[in-house]
Amino acid sequence: MTTLIVILWLVCSVFVIFEKKIVRMILWLFLSSIIASIIYLLLGSPDLAMAEATASAFVTIIFVIGFEKFFNLRDMKKYLKDEKEIEKENKFKRYILPAIISIGILVLFINFAIPVEQNDYLKNLILDRFTIDIGGENAVTAIYLGYRVYDTIFEALLLVIAVVAVVHMSNFDITKVNDGKHSELETSGMALFLVRIVAPITIIFGVYLIANGFLSAGGGFQGGLAIACFFVCRFFIYDIYDLPIKKINRLEDFIFIIIVAMAALTIFAGLIQQVPYRFMTLAQEIYLFVMNALIGIKVALGFIILFYRYVAIERN
Amino acid sequence: MNYFLWILVVLILLVIFRVIKGPTIWDRVLAFNLISHKFIIFIVIFASIESTTFLLDLAIIYALFGFLGEIFLIMFLADRVRGGKEE
């Protein structure tokens, strides 16, 4: 079965290269990365499958926005919200009902609280195979440098892309940047309704992925992308980009420094070995959770900068 | 249960022919929609065989993010395609 899907993947990749029309190319790219995610799942790496699935959707969105800005083909009727009626609903509908629904969905996501559901799938998989796949004797090093190396590499790549995109592309002579104006993307009422349903689920799901990253599949990168997708939905709903980009950029650099400092202090300096043996697992879990949360926030901020810069740039 | 996975893969292969063949771009997007929904079912049955809960997160990711990407793709097509022809 795996070989059949690999053949499908090859066919899709060949079509990505040899397709000449841009729309079809984007479609084939989306399809090939979805099939790649299934292959990663079947080969026994659910984390990478999640990362691929989230990244493929976000890359498609950025492609679409970028091509739309490049060709500047928006001469259809403008959809401007003149009658933006802010309905004053009562407090129950605005706050209490969403809180109840989100708590219910969060309870559905938690799987470490129920002892029956615990199984040793990931643990046995990694513990059995890391000596064969990567070598060495330390499982944590094997995970960080072998199974989770995409996390580190893509982190560095993301920093480079974000800085280059923000500094270089928004300072062209051809382009101008307008902040705080309404966009001109055409939307229909049904799509707005659907995105309003989807948006809160994405942010709950992102928080779940980050908080549960060291216990099951998931982690900082996937959760950060989910949170960034929430801000994409927010742009889609309100049609306005009013986030302070420069402050977000500064915050992202600051969080990157914190990540490096924390890794240096705890892992390289060996501070985590100084902890007494009773609190060892607790300290390790706290370290993993904080690192996952920092990576998730950094990834979310970086992708928010990318998306909002792409949206805000316009041609003269 | 493994037969179901095989049948699903064969169905996906049949739908991919429509993505290759489809005369208009809308047929391709429709076929893509069908493929992503078949993958959701694939993951649910796979998780049911392994009886692990966290593999279902991947199905939720497919349902949410595949939908978002598809919505943006359709919005892009609405500007780019006129009168059923691709430009």
Place this chain on the structure above:
Amino acid sequence: MIEIISNVIISIGIFFLIIGVFGIYKFKDFYRRLLVSSKVDTVGAITILIGVIIRHGFSFFSAKTLLILALILILNPLTAHILLRTAYVSGHLLENEDNKKGD
């Protein structure tokens, strides 16, 4: 016993999916293809997920599957609606006999 029942229900769902794939090749117009395939696909997905829920009984797994079922039930038909509406607004015409006579 429960496994046999769930297997039968999942087989019915797979049969619906096969009908949907057959419908893609049977009809020669985009709108008809969308009508047949998206409806039958939704029904098949619901049936298969109900089969999986019956297989696992009253447990955490089936609760999470129920969440996926709710997502599919909301997202799948409305995505088909948005696709159809966008195709119609951007000018993709229905190829019936009246149109050909008019032209």
